[in-house]
Amino acid sequence: MSQLDEFKAYYGRVEDLKQSLNLLSWDQHVYMPQGAAETRAQQLSTLSSLIHEYTTSQQMKDLLAQLARQHYAEDSDEGRLLARAQRSVDQASKLPAEFVETLSRQRSKTAHVWLKARAENNFKLFEKELAKIYDLVRQQADYLGYETHPYDALHDQYEMGSTVAALKPMFAELREETVELLKALGTAEQIDDALMHKAYDTEKQRQVSEEVARRIGFDFEHGRLDPTVHPFAQDISKYDVRITTKYVENWFASSLFGTMHEAGHGMYEQGIADAYHRGPLGAAVSLGVHESQSRLYENLVGRSYAFWQGYYPRLQAHFPAQLSDTSLDDFYRAINKVEPSLIRIEADEVTYNLHILIRFELELVLLEGSLKVAELPEAWNEKYEAYLGITPPSDALGCLQDVHWSEALVGYFPTYTLGNLMSVQLFEAAKRAHPGIEADMVQGDFTKLLSWLRDTIHQHGSKYTPAELVQKATGQALTAKPYISYLNSKFRALYGLS
Amino acid sequence: MSQLDEFKAYYGRVEDLKQSLNLLSWDQHVYMPQGAAETRAQQLSTLSSLIHEYTTSQQMKDLLAQLARQHYAEDSDEGRLLARAQRSVDQASKLPAEFVETLSRQRSKTAHVWLKARAENNFKLFEKELAKIYDLVRQQADYLGYETHPYDALHDQYEMGSTVAALKPMFAELREETVELLKALGTAEQIDDALMHKAYDTEKQRQVSEEVARRIGFDFEHGRLDPTVHPFAQDISKYDVRITTKYVENWFASSLFGTMHEAGHGMYEQGIADAYHRGPLGAAVSLGVHESQSRLYENLVGRSYAFWQGYYPRLQAHFPAQLSDTSLDDFYRAINKVEPSLIRIEADEVTYNLHILIRFELELVLLEGSLKVAELPEAWNEKYEAYLGITPPSDALGCLQDVHWSEALVGYFPTYTLGNLMSVQLFEAAKRAHPGIEADMVQGDFTKLLSWLRDTIHQHGSKYTPAELVQKATGQALTAKPYISYLNSKFRALYGLS
Numbered sequence: 001m002s003q004l005d006e007f008k009a010y011y012g013r014v015e016d017l018k019q020s021l022n023l024l025s026w027d028q029h030v031y032m033p034q035g036a037a038e039t040r041a042q043q044l045s046t047l048s049s050l051i052h053e054y055t056t057s058q059q060m061k062d063l064l065a066q067l068a069r070q071h072y073a074e075d076s077d078e079g080r081l082l083a084r085a086q087r088s089v090d091q092a093s094k095l096p097a098e099f100v101e102t103l104s105r106q107r108s109k110t111a112h113v114w115l116k117a118r119a120e121n122n123f124k125l126f127e128k129e130l131a132k133i134y135d136l137v138r139q140q141a142d143y144l145g146y147e148t149h150p151y152d153a154l155h156d157q158y159e160m161g162s163t164v165a166a167l168k169p170m171f172a173e174l175r176e177e178t179v180e181l182l183k184a185l186g187t188a189e190q191i192d193d194a195l196m197h198k199a200y201d202t203e204k205q206r207q208v209s210e211e212v213a214r215r216i217g218f219d220f221e222h223g224r225l226d227p228t229v230h231p232f233a234q235d236i237s238k239y240d241v242r243i244t245t246k247y248v249e250n251w252f253a254s255s256l257f258g259t260m261h262e263a264g265h266g267m268y269e270q271g272i273a274d275a276y277h278r279g280p281l282g283a284a285v286s287l288g289v290h291e292s293q294s295r296l297y298e299n300l301v302g303r304s305y306a307f308w309q310g311y312y313p314r315l316q317a318h319f320p321a322q323l324s325d326t327s328l329d330d331f332y333r334a335i336n337k338v339e340p341s342l343i344r345i346e347a348d349e350v351t352y353n354l355h356i357l358i359r360f361e362l363e364l365v366l367l368e369g370s371l372k373v374a375e376l377p378e379a380w381n382e383k384y385e386a387y388l389g390i391t392p393p394s395d396a397l398g399c400l401q402d403v404h405w406s407e408a409l410v411g412y413f414p415t416y417t418l419g420n421l422m423s424v425q426l427f428e429a430a431k432r433a434h435p436g437i438e439a440d441m442v443q444g445d446f447t448k449l450l451s452w453l454r455d456t457i458h459q460h461g462s463k464y465t466p467a468e469l470v471q472k473a474t475g476q477a478l479t480a481k482p483y484i485s486y487l488n489s490k491f492r493a494l495y496g497l498s
Numbered sequence: 499m500s501q502l503d504e505f506k507a508y509y510g511r512v513e514d515l516k517q518s519l520n521l522l523s524w525d526q527h528v529y530m531p532q533g534a535a536e537t538r539a540q541q542l543s544t545l546s547s548l549i550h551e552y553t554t555s556q557q558m559k560d561l562l563a564q565l566a567r568q569h570y571a572e573d574s575d576e577g578r579l580l581a582r583a584q585r586s587v588d589q590a591s592k593l594p595a596e597f598v599e600t601l602s603r604q605r606s607k608t609a610h611v612w613l614k615a616r617a618e619n620n621f622k623l624f625e626k627e628l629a630k631i632y633d634l635v636r637q638q639a640d641y642l643g644y645e646t647h648p649y650d651a652l653h654d655q656y657e658m659g660s661t662v663a664a665l666k667p668m669f670a671e672l673r674e675e676t677v678e679l680l681k682a683l684g685t686a687e688q689i690d691d692a693l694m695h696k697a698y699d700t701e702k703q704r705q706v707s708e709e710v711a712r713r714i715g716f717d718f719e720h721g722r723l724d725p726t727v728h729p730f731a732q733d734i735s736k737y738d739v740r741i742t743t744k745y746v747e748n749w750f751a752s753s754l755f756g757t758m759h760e761a762g763h764g765m766y767e768q769g770i771a772d773a774y775h776r777g778p779l780g781a782a783v784s785l786g787v788h789e790s791q792s793r794l795y796e797n798l799v800g801r802s803y804a805f806w807q808g809y810y811p812r813l814q815a816h817f818p819a820q821l822s823d824t825s826l827d828d829f830y831r832a833i834n835k836v837e838p839s840l841i842r843i844e845a846d847e848v849t850y851n852l853h854i855l856i857r858f859e860l861e862l863v864l865l866e867g868s869l870k871v872a873e874l875p876e877a878w879n880e881k882y883e884a885y886l887g888i889t890p891p892s893d894a895l896g897c898l899q900d901v902h903w904s905e906a907l908v909g910y911f912p913t914y915t916l917g918n919l920m921s922v923q924l925f926e927a928a929k930r931a932h933p934g935i936e937a938d939m940v941q942g943d944f945t946k947l948l949s950w951l952r953d954t955i956h957q958h959g960s961k962y963t964p965a966e967l968v969q970k971a972t973g974q975a976l977t978a979k980p981y982i983s984y985l986n987s988k989f990r991a992l993y994g995l996s
Contacts, residue, residue: 012540012544013544013548016540016541016543016544016545017545017548019537019541020518020519020521020541020545022539023521023522023525024521027521027525031529031722032738033718033719033720033721033722033737033738034718034719035717035719035737035738036720036734036737036738037734038737039517039735039737039738039775040738042510042776043514043515043517043521043735045514045516046510046514046515047514047515047518050511050515050548091875145643165803215975219533220531221531221532221533222531222533222534223531223582224529224531226529236534236537236543237534238532239533239534239536240534240537240538241532246512247994277537278540339510361963383876466535489826
């Protein structure tokens, strides 16, 4: 066996453990009986620690050191594969076991307190624990190391190569333009989306979700769609991708767009090159790129006029009582209603990023220490008033709404907006490469779009950084401009503005 | 940490891996997408080999050796726990890795060939591979070691302490009495069970299955019921027990009795003592004891008059069109129809054991070499004619029907009949302890029965051998007599014989 094959065999076994962990995690959120929570936590903990043990083992380090002497070209699959493996080993090795243990305990505790604080609308309860979390992530950043800003160390875990220095100007531009657009839309006649709140039978919703996921290209031979309370996508492996959605009788948008969103995530995993399976390149490269795929299918496809030109008659046939009197145009307007609201996960395309930018700006100053945790509610509410024109009536509907910080996921939020920005820049490039993509959507044919995404994004797994992927796929670096221009042209037209 | 705690922590981690493997296996048979078969096999293989590695590691052996010097009393939990752990380590260590590999490859190959041979009704195709399997299990018996008969070494893997010498006379007595009873029943007026073959809506069957499982005591807080093609019970841990059943529109018995059967298996796992969780005593002790629990709930409860006195009105309410004209007595007779048939898994209570005894007698002579594999079909058909009075028209409906031998599971079949024998002996003892058990069943109250089984069987996990359990629970060693007497009294009455 060559040294490379020996390395691959070793790494593959660790991947098998990760895949097993993935199944334990999927099952926990979908089918696990309630009384199994404690024993499941134990199984997850044992597998996690075994994965950490094998990832940072002397054998792994020796194999990588031997292979480093082979001098594979930096840009070859082998070169990239070894670099990615080295990155995992380094990241896993940088955090002392004792610190990982402390962080893990504090996360469990904070998540618990957060649930209570949110339920009781009591920020005071949460304050002390959140302060401890920020102390710990500051230490984490020090362990991981950074050149310019501690935030970079944290954010890089989710978005390789992305930095505060690059995010700040891009996000500032996006914020200004979005706030301006939102003000303009506020002056126009508002959209009535009452038709989305009629009663839609959930079993029929399920059939529609499956039909739509299949239509846009999700592969059910290598995947499943199940109901859940908090929708997510989880790959067990690229050959076994599980997506979930939530069926709410009088809020049809939840399953309809949720399914397209998760199918977008799922198709990314399904599209990673077979050759990378069980290897260091066989994973999606970043949360931002992942979100670009889900948002592309949710919004650029799912909330487009072209998609519904093709699919609306079928949807009407599924729900004649609810939709036979509603025109395509009225349906299209209803699913694209813009309205500033308090809750991130319910936000429309225009306002969504403002929710993210607020969180990004706040976690930055919390990490720097220039904002005290005690001052968070006031700072949060001020920003909601300034950017969205609304003030949360309670912290439960304000700074207590997300689970992320209680789980020490600082540096994670920006990936949502990065995904949005990428989704438009990629979709524009896809249309340049295949001008027929929108006409095809009307016909119910999504193959050119998927095949372009497979070629430019999916197949590469973790071979390229997010920045490299965007540059190669679109011919330019990531910018907010295509997204800003898309929002303006779509929503000004929808609201009958210039 | 004490040495015992250190051992428990180590062993607990291995158990977590086994539990993860259990979930991978359950999912494979219930929800895994088809295209994931190959990657799932790889995950299972990696986890199996890790479990083997940790079970036979020097660390495990050292921990056991240290603890052996503590001289825990043989009958204490600690003494038993260490003995069971030592048994697992010994068994796992006795088979050379190369042999395990060869056997595993031959099993995969034979299972594949078996499917083809059965589909094409071509025993010749299967013959050579089955001969290789028998060569390998003979070697396996030698590796495992035995005192009297190589069959004991194989059978002991599934039924600790059970031997050919003990099985032979017990099974001979059972065979003679059953054949005689069957002949007698053949002279009586036969039962018409056409009502079981009406169309029963499968969604309503599902509701009934869940209701019945809950009624008899299956704990859905720590378990699930899902649909599948080949029903089974699989514990992930005692806190997470998954049972499955098959809904066939015009064969209601499949889900009705199948669910009670699997719920019986499931309640055994759910009842193991909390203190044994993640330890060497935390598993069901044998397949025979397992089967005693499933058959007790399927037959002694599920096919009893008392159960249906209580539940039949509810069943009629679920299926008024199918059952409102059928009396309780006619229903009771229909679900207890006796008829010699070709297929083991479709057999009634009287004939079921004859199918098992035929297999036991044949695998014994195949292992001894006194019957050649080439002679199997003829020997099989002769025994079916002799014991059941019917001759299989094809090998597909004869000696090719079971998967067991192709998977090298020789010594496994007798556990089905051991389970049947135990089920009656235990049920009689339960009724002696709580004479109200049958009256309670009429009222829909199954708590006394379950609590007696919890006390005498379930909680003990692997602490006692099957023989010890039966002796302690019933006050005598296992014999075929209670079963023979149960069959005679139940079925002679049902068929209007003396």
